[in-house]
Amino acid sequence: MTGTLILVRHGQSEWNLKNLFTGWRNPDLTEKGIEEARETGRVLAAKSIVPDLYYTSSLKRAQHTLDLMLEEMDIANVTIVRNTALNERDYGDLAGLNKDDARKKWGDEQVHIWRRSFDVPPPGGESLKDTAARTLPYYESEIQPKVAAGQTILVAAHGNSLRALVMAIEGLTPEEILKREIGTGQPTVYKLKADGSLDQRIEL
Numbered sequence: 242m243t244g245t246l247i248l249v250r251h252g253q254s255e256w257n258l259k260n261l262f263t264g265w266r267n268p269d270l271t272e273k274g275i276e277e278a279r280e281t282g283r284v285l286a287a288k289s290i291v292p293d294l295y296y297t298s299s300l301k302r303a304q305h306t307l308d309l310m311l312e313e314m315d316i317a318n319v320t321i322v323r324n325t326a327l328n329e330r331d332y333g334d335l336a337g338l339n340k341d342d343a344r345k346k347w348g349d350e351q352v353h354i355w356r357r358s359f360d361v362p363p364p365g366g367e368s369l370k371d372t373a374a375r376t377l378p379y380y381e382s383e384i385q386p387k388v389a390a391g392q393t394i395l396v397a398a399h400g401n402s403l404r405a406l407v408m409a410i411e412g413l414t415p416e417e418i419l420k421r422e423i424g425t426g427q428p429t430v431y432k433l434k435a436d437g438s439l440d441q442r443i444e445l
């Protein structure tokens with residue numbers, strides 16, 4: 242038996258639009274982000290995908306994305322599990338700063354290292370490795386066993402918390418995962434085997 246795991250990055254946020262480091266700050270979706278979330282909901286509905294369970298982070302942009310998807314899928318009265326383990330990587334002192342201003346202040350290379358190295362955290366924040374260290378145990382104890390048992394689970398989360406999951410599920414190296422850009426509103430769908438390992442990745 243295989244189960245299905247659907248990972249969705251939140252739609253464009255107000256701070257994505259303003260090019261600000263976001264992390265654990267809590268901006269809502271833009272009009273474009275709202276439409277991206279609705280469109281992803283419509284795509285899942287068109288494929289007749291009806292998840293058994295729903296997970297999201299404690300941040301508004303991911304929660305709002307999930308709510309909009311559910312609306313488009315015509316699904317109501319379901320339990321949504323919200324947990325900070327699925328939050329975006331904590332950007333520490335960079336949160337709220339403009340990414341171009343940060344490049345002017347610290348240089349392109351340093352900012353790129355903070356954004357896309359595996360284990361160098363930004364000042365006061367988390368590296369992708371740190372993010373994975375809280376996201377993966379949660380996934381492995383709460384989500385993966387249910388998918389392995391054959392359920393369909395939808396997770397609405399963030400670029401870097403999802404990178405941590407994609408890295409583990411696809412068995413990618415740090416170099417490979419850091420090149421993977423997950424677009425706003427973009428769904429990634431996996432079939433997982435009974436032992437939790439990857440059976441196939443499905444393109445919607």
Ligand SMILES: O=C(O)[C@@H](CO)OP(=O)(O)O
Pocket residue numbers: 257261262263264329330332356400401
């Ligand atoms: O600002 C953030 O929290 C993230 C995702 O938008 O940015 P980055 O692309 O640098 O990981």
